[in-house]
Amino acid sequence: MRSLSKSLYTRGLQCHKSLYLDRHRPELRSEPAPELEALWASGHKVGDFARMLFPGGVVVPFDGLTKEEQLAKTREEIARGTNAIYEATFVYDNVFVKADLLVRSRGSFDLYEVKSSTSVKEHYWDDVAIQYYVLSGSGIPMNKAYLVHINNSYVRNGDIVPEEFFVLQDITGVVKEKQAAIPDTLAEMRDMLRGEVPGIDIGPHCDDPYECDFKDHCWAHVPEHSVFSLRGRGIDPWELYRQGVVRLDDVPLDALNLMQRMQAEYFLDQKSHADPEKVREFLARIRYPLCFLDFETFGSAIPMFDGTRPYQQVPFQYSLHRIDAAGKEANHFEYLAAPDADPREELAEKLLGEIPEGACVLVYNIAFERRVLKELGEFLPGIRKRLSAVADGMIDLMEPFRRRDIYHWKMNGSYSLKSVLPVLVPEMTYKGLEISDGAMASEAYFTMGEISDPAERSRLRKALLEYCRQDTLGLVRLLEKLRSMAGAGS
Ligand code: SF4
Known part of the structure; x- marks a missing residue:
């Protein structure tokens, strides 16, 4: 059975083809943009800072330890009665996860997933749901599941107060609801990985919820000037794409609003305009x-x-x-x-x-x-x-x-x-x-x-x-x- 991880699972939820390419054709993946790398670095800092919500815990580092060592250290800390474990590591159903914060709570454990955003987005639920699935399956008595995000109205005044800087949202209900579907979803992903590359066309899912890193590969047939170059609100470019219109030259002008039409017409005629008055x-x-x-x-x-x-x-x-x-x-x-x-x-x-x-x-x-x-x-x-x-x-x-x-x-x-x-x-x-x-x-x-x-x-x-x-x-x-x-x- 193919091993998966939390990030591969969420990748697969966004697009099966993305998961397939990641496993079978990783060389087609684009290098992350510097902005994205900066965002990840910032996310790590926020994750580390959130540990102050439950100080005195023990970290299970990713770097320097093998997976087996991370699993063993997690087991050790649980057996020792450690109150808070940062990056606690588990495998169940051959899915590997690391939980941002795992905190003991009256005989069971609460799970906290830290996000550096200032609001909760629905796709975060799946991220927590797969962790909850793995932890429960590993025999951890689970209590609540929380999303931890940044309070955007927090104003710094001296040392940052973690309890005011972060907002905790209890999402236990929705996470539990999602548990039943996870085994089938995993089985579908594993079946798909055993076959040929899925015939999935590009679509809005290429950027939702994240910009896919295989876009250079999948979007190679989209020319520089295409329906996706149209700016502003107006016709949905996906509607045109689904009708087979890809090049900006082929866009039916009548379907466009005034600004988009001007863009398309000027492009077709390669013209420019200035109103001196x-x-x-x-x-x-x-x-x-x-x-x-x-x-x-x-x-x-x-x-x-x-x-x-x-x-x-x-x-x-x-x-x-x-x-x-x-x-x-x-x-x-x-x-x-x-x-x-x-x-x-x-x-x-x-x-x-x-x-x-x-x-x-x-x-x-x-x-x-x-x-x-x-x-x-x-x-x-x-x-x-x-x-x-x-x-x-x-x-x-x-x-x-x-x-x-x-x-x-x-x-x-x-x-x-x-x-x-x-x-x-x-x-x-x-x-x-x-x-x-x-x-x-x-x-x-x-x-x-x-x-x-x-x-x-x-x-x-x-x-x-x-x-x-x-x-x-x-x-x-x-x-x-x-x-x-x-x-x-x-
Ligand atoms: S670019 Fe789009 S179609 Fe291609 S793998 Fe990514 S999400 Fe899937």
């Missing part, structure tokens, strides 16, 4: 002194600083280009915090020293930059008014692109800076930069805090500064481009 109206609002601002932020599951919530985006870097008067050159200013220290006060003070009062501040995606300033103001009430004046002076350079006053088929229906810039200002490329997006930037900032080699730290620092500078220089060039398209002067 609307662009001029937008440009008329821009005045001097003129700043171009971009923040880089990180959000950690476990808040690092007082006054922050889980996953709150804390700014650690900004780039600012400033043009003091029409016809003048842009001056560049920047800030990058040293890792580990709370950067907010220093960053805010420096920023306010560089943005003149009453300045017009151009950003790309105003909601994000405004939220950063608002949260800085909440933390620093002494300068709240000045920060909010900066936010009031902001104009979103994304506006004309979101309205499609300017549109090019190569933008693929998107108005993100990473889609717009290469089309309108091709010389402003991110190619060749070590850091090329915000997720990589925040990862690099964390890495800087973890490494001690000064040369490596300085290399990352340089890469971060280069990336953020590129973002605001891109805005400077984009504005120049808009002005030339609209026939407007500076």
Whole structure:
């Protein structure tokens, strides 16, 4: 009988083919994206931290012990009467599981599954149900099953209080209900694994509940410009796919809403469009002194600083280009915090020293930059008014692109800076930069805090500064481009 594990079981629930490929063709699996690896690392930290809910327990480590040794150590701790076991390990029905927290409770045990999310999702139930099945089958007298997730309204004030930081949800009822179906589900999976690769086509299940790591393989027949490239709400691309429509060229235009139709038509004709009158109206609002601002932020599951919530985006870097008067050159200013220290006060003070009062501040995606300033103001009430004046002076350079006053088929229906810039200002490329997006930037900032080699730290620092500078220089060039398209002067 094929051995399975908790993660293989949940993989199989999402898609039999995914389980099959994992067991028989693992070489087809894609490398995990750096963001995903960062998410896993963060999940591990949260899992470790949750042990403080039941302190004084014993861990059964995965690394350094064979499976047999992990099983033996778990048995030992149970026999010894240990109150809390972290990563307790069991096998039953040839399914291997490690339970995040197993806690003694009046002659039986409670099972706790820790998630780094801020809410409970239904697919977590199966994750707990298979553990409950294995533990019960191993002869462990089971009492309750809980999901432990993060309380998103928790605000750090000094040491984190685990009982307030986590929310415990009793899901014993639903977990017990799921027990009866598990043997059949396991048998189906094992049957499937003995046969040929299942003939399962791609579908919404490829991303639900998790993005499948075999997508590069299964989606190879989907071209770059396909029904799945259609942006915004409108027709369900799966409806078209099921009708045999895959390429964007083949989409029936009548089935699309206005925005999607524009995307498809412009793609077919490879055309672009600009409405100089609307662009001029937008440009008329821009005045001097003129700043171009971009923040880089990180959000950690476990808040690092007082006054922050889980996953709150804390700014650690900004780039600012400033043009003091029409016809003048842009001056560049920047800030990058040293890792580990709370950067907010220093960053805010420096920023306010560089943005003149009453300045017009151009950003790309105003909601994000405004939220950063608002949260800085909440933390620093002494300068709240000045920060909010900066936010009031902001104009979103994304506006004309979101309205499609300017549109090019190569933008693929998107108005993100990473889609717009290469089309309108091709010389402003991110190619060749070590850091090329915000997720990589925040990862690099964390890495800087973890490494001690000064040369490596300085290399990352340089890469971060280069990336953020590129973002605001891109805005400077984009504005120049808009002005030339609209026939407007500076
Ligand atoms: S990409 Fe989709 S169809 Fe292919 S294995 Fe993954 S979930 Fe299944």
